[in-house]
Amino acid sequence: MAHLLGGESLAISFGTRTVLDGVTVGLNEGDRIGIVGRNGDGKSTLMRLLAQRLAPDGGRVTWRRGVDVGYLDQGDVLDGDLTVGAAIVGDRADYEWASNPTIRDIMGGLVADVDWHAQVRSLSGGQKRRVALAKLLIEPHDVIMLDEPTNHLDVEGVAWLARHLKTRWRPTEGAFLVVTHDRWFLDEVCTDTWEVHDGIVEPFEGGYAAYVLARAERDRMAAVVEGKRANLVKKELAWLRRGAPARTAKPKFRIDAANALISDVPEPRDTVALSKMATARLGKDVIDLEGVTLAYDGGGADAKPLLDNITLRLAPGERVGLVGVNGAGKSTLLRLLSGDIAPTSGRVKRGKTVVPAVLSQDVRELDDVADLRVIEVIQREKQTFTVGSKELTAGQLVEQLGFTNEKQWTRVSELSGGERRRLQLLRLLVGEPNVLMLDEPTNDLDTDTLAAVEDVLDGWPGTLVVVSHDRYLLERVTDHQLALLGDGKVRDLPGGVEQYLALREEALAAAEALPGQAPQDAQPAPAGRSESEKREARKELARIERQLGKLAAQEEKLHAQMAASAEDFVRLGDLNAALKDLQGQKDELELAWLEASEVLE
Structure with a gap:
């Protein structure tokens, strides 16, 4: 495999x-x-x-001549004055990019719900992120570098991006680097892992799961080496104990062998025991939604409610994950459960002993303690905290979630985004709620911190509701999942996230097949065309793209047949005529695709 780029003896402080x-x-x-x-x-x-966006203090970075590198930064790098279309495709004419099926797939996977003519500055943070990602992916880069690309993507968007990266190049072509906390995504798309720690980069073969196993094996081997050294010390101590000082002082010592990979791992959470503890704290009644409907204010008689006649009962100790399309009402459902908002109709019943706490996506909640140090924030709330059967001091809990002794005395205003997120969660936990609701808790957290958070939640005896696009987290800390598909309903998912993705595909296919049936997507449509026109246009686009996919397969087959018939001029003429006819069909379909796409602009 050809070398693309590299760094030699890199140092930076x-x-x-x-x-x-x-x-x-x-x-x-x-x-x-x-x-x-x-x-x-x-x-x-x-x-x-x-x-080559940062110069090292020492060493050098070299690229192969002519290599094309695309880079997605964590920051907002788009020109706010540009329209979405101009930001993504520049000044290219529509026919230049719309005839490319890969670009159409990127547009559909990332920005189908974004107004093409809106100014970038008017977009939400998540929309800006998806526009920047689309702009990067439509270019034919040799190398792609992605810094937290899954931020602001829902489960569906993450799955789409994984499929795109897996099929973007042939196995021996192209390359990418990705920094992300999404462990499912790492496992799905990566064949190698680099761990950055203590100033070095340590390579591992495989995705996240293989990396975790390899790291555990590395630690085990280190423990074996340490064990051998300890045995020598033990022999020396045994010899010393036979001497006179040992007979009087009798020094006691214990050396633990650290050569077992699995034996020291704690047992998985005891669901039955936690449920009993939760029932003792909560009683039998937690939170029930009965026939609840929530409609937009001023939505009009024809407007669909965000949540439509849903019934949901949370049991003591229940652990449920919520997935759904953007705008389907996941965060709103949390606010209904917590009592922050009231339904348009229906009933919300809460147990008398319920103490809810919500981890929102807004880190500004810490602004009121910006001048305090981390440990002071936690100690002001509570001195001790119970995790399952263990009682921890505030300092121990803070350390468990990654705040070292030095970091505990850092002012809140000086914390990074990930550190502020951790402190948000800690502040909630020390209040000892018995119903905990987490809205995208993985934002800005690294994989080690996520593992520590999951460990804390494993022993937390209460009812847990988690909204997240992180499939790994959902499967790790919740026992079952529910889906909001954008139609106002809540569906149980016995098959987990995979079932949700299958339901979404079925719903969109059904919407395309049935006249008058709108796609189940809660994103508001841009003003201009009527909703019925847009609905028909989306159906037409889906139909055309399926046809273009079939024609592409036929075209590839014809090229293969022509290569095999290079000396049969009669056969070659027939195949060439068929190819021209196919190209004519493609041209007609691509023109129809452009016409349909204009309806959605």
Whole structure:
């Protein structure tokens, strides 16, 4: 495999802290690499160095001549004055990009719900992120570097991006680097993992799961080496104990062998025991929604409610995950459960002992304690905290979620985004709620911190409701999942996230097949055309894209037949005529696609 780019003896420091020290890495064609590590250890720094967006203090970065690198930054880099269309495709004419099925797939997967003519500055943070990602992916880069690409993508969007990256190049072509906390995504798309820690980069073969196993094996081998050293010490102590000092002092010692990979891992959470504890704290009644409907204010008589006649009963100790399309009402459902908003109709019944707490997506909730230090924030709330059967001090709990002794005395205003997110969760937990609701809790957290959060939640005896696009987290901390498909209903998912994705595909296919049936997508339509026109246009676009896909397969087959019939001029003439006819059909369909897409603009 040909070499694409690399870094040799890279070193960089910020202030007095050395982030990378003598790192040498390379990227070859066919590489699919995920970068993991704790927040602040240098994942994004390494990527920026390799992308030549940051100069190292020492060492050098080299690219193969002519290599084309695309880079997705975490920050907002789009020109706010541009329209969405101009930001993505520039000044290209529609026919230049709309005839490319790959570009059409990217548009449909990322920005189908975004107004093509809206100014970038008017978009939400999530929409800006998807526009930036679409702009990057439509270009034929040799190397793609993605810094937290799954931020602001829902479960469906993450699944689409995974499919795109897996099929973008042939297995031995192209390469990408990705920094993300989404462990399912890492497992799905990466064939190798780089762990950034303590100034070095350590490579592992495989995705996230393989990396975790390999790291555990590495730690086990280190423990074996330490065990051998300890045995020598033990022999020396045994010899000393036979001497006179030992007979009087009798020193006691214990050396634990650390050579078992699995034996020291705690048992999985005891669901029955936790349920009993939760019932003792909550009683039998938690929160029930009975025939609840929530409609938009001023939505009009024909407007569909966001939530339509739903019934949901939360049991003591129940752990449920919520997935759904953007705008389907996941966060709104949390606000109904917590009592922040009231339904338009129906009844919300809460148990008398319910103490809810909500982790929202707004880190500004910490603004009122910006001048305090981390440990002071927690101690002000509570001195001790019970996790399952264990009682922890505030300091122990803070340390368990990644705040070292030094970090505990950092002012809140100086924390990074991931650290503020952790502190948000800690602040909620020390209040000892018995119903905990988490809205996208994985935002800005690294994989090690996520594992620590999951460990805390494993022993938390209460009712848990989690909204997240992180499939790994949902399957790890919840026992079952519910779906909001954008039609106002809530559906149970015995088959988990895979069933949700299948339901979405079925719903969209049914909407295309049935006259007058709108796609189940809660995104508001841009003003201009009537909703019925847009509905028909979406159906037409879906039909045309299916036809174009079939024609592409036929075209590939014809080319193969022509190659096999190179010496049969009669056969070659027939095949060429068929190919021209096929091209004529493609041209007609692409023109129809453009006409239908104009209705949605």
